[in-house]
Structure formats: structure tokens, C-alpha cells
Amino acid sequence: EAGVAQSPRYKIIEKRQSVAFWCNPISGHATLYWYQQILGQGPKLLIQFQNNGVVDDSQLPKDRFSAERLKGVDSTLKIQPAKLEDSAVYLCASSLDRLHEQYFGPGTRLTVT
């Protein structure tokens, strides 16, 4: 079974630029999560989708971050404009349903200069 796929793996941008990340979850997984992991910390949830609907986006900085999962499969996370403090690893995870085990992709390491 293929795991969670993410691209790109690395991205370097200047502050105030925009960037987008892509995630393809495990086939059949209804729930998709985006986490932000700042160096030296544990991951923190940004947004959670159940199929193509948003379940929890309480920690998403909505003035600059947006995410969508239009067909209930792939998802994109966008940052516009980026700030220095957005430098982090962005992890996508999926699970069969809520309260099931979450499986993580390799992450996208973003550096904002």
C-alpha cells in the first residue's frame, strides 16, 4: 500500500512570496491533516479535512494560510505572503476516519529568507 505522498520535499522562498504544498493521502482515507512542525517542537495541527469538508481550522492563520481538498482526495496548502516565522516542516497525514491511526508523509521543509 502506498503511503502519504507530499511535494515538494524542500522549498526556499523569500519573505512576502507565496508557496503551495501538495499532499496525496493513502487511498480510501477520509480524513486528512496538515501539521506544522517548527524545529525542536512537536507537530501542531493547522487544518483537518473530513472528505472535502473542513472539520478543524482553529489553528490556521487564515490571513495568510489557505487549504483545500476539493474532490476529497488530494489537498493543497498555500501560504501567501510568507513570513520568516513560517519556516518549518509541513506534514500531511491521513487516517481511515477520525480517531483512527494517522499516517504521515515525509513532509515539506520550507525555509523563508
Add this chain to the structure above:
Amino acid sequence: GEDVEQSLFLSVREGDSSVINCTYTDSSSTYLYWYKQEPGAGLQLLTYIFSNMDMKQDQRLTVLLNKKDKHLSLRIADTQTGDSAIYFCAEIRESNTGKLIFGQGTTLQVKP
């Protein structure tokens, strides 16, 4: 609060047992997880325990749960150099949507 706390660093010799500790705050937590993160990689699910269990064993891994003290531990028997990584405990709560609350991670260093 939402804090899950772990000690930051543990160093052991190859062949010894490692014990990584975690404390959590929400007594309504249903599942507690252990994830492993190697450099430059995502998080790998190692094991989990349901809150009505005290212990779970899976090959070299033993998870102990003390609900009264809200304390979770992961024991790795016969630790190998390939076990060197950051270990995260995380809790999932019935009261929320299923999001994981992570600790800050324990770096395990295994010396040959």
C-alpha cells in the same frame, strides 16, 4: 491545558533498554500514541495504547500507561543504533475532532 510533556534527551548504550517518558494533561484522552522521527523524515507510527489498557507489548516495544498519574512510557528492549531518532508521544481526545496533541519529542542517542 493542552500540554504533553517529555524529557528532551536520552542516551543509552547499544543493547541496553531505553525508557522514554511522557506526561499528558487530559484525563479524557482515549488513545495515546508513540511516533518515531528519523532525520529528514516524516513521523512513523510505532505503537498506540487505548486508555482502558495498562500495558501493551509489541516485539521490542512495551508501552505502560498510568492513568491515575497521566503518565505514559515507551520501553525499547535491546536498543540498537538504528533506534536513534526523536520519539514523540501524542494524545487523541474523544472530546475533539481527533487531532493529535504532540509532546516536544525525546531525542534518543544510542552509543555503540
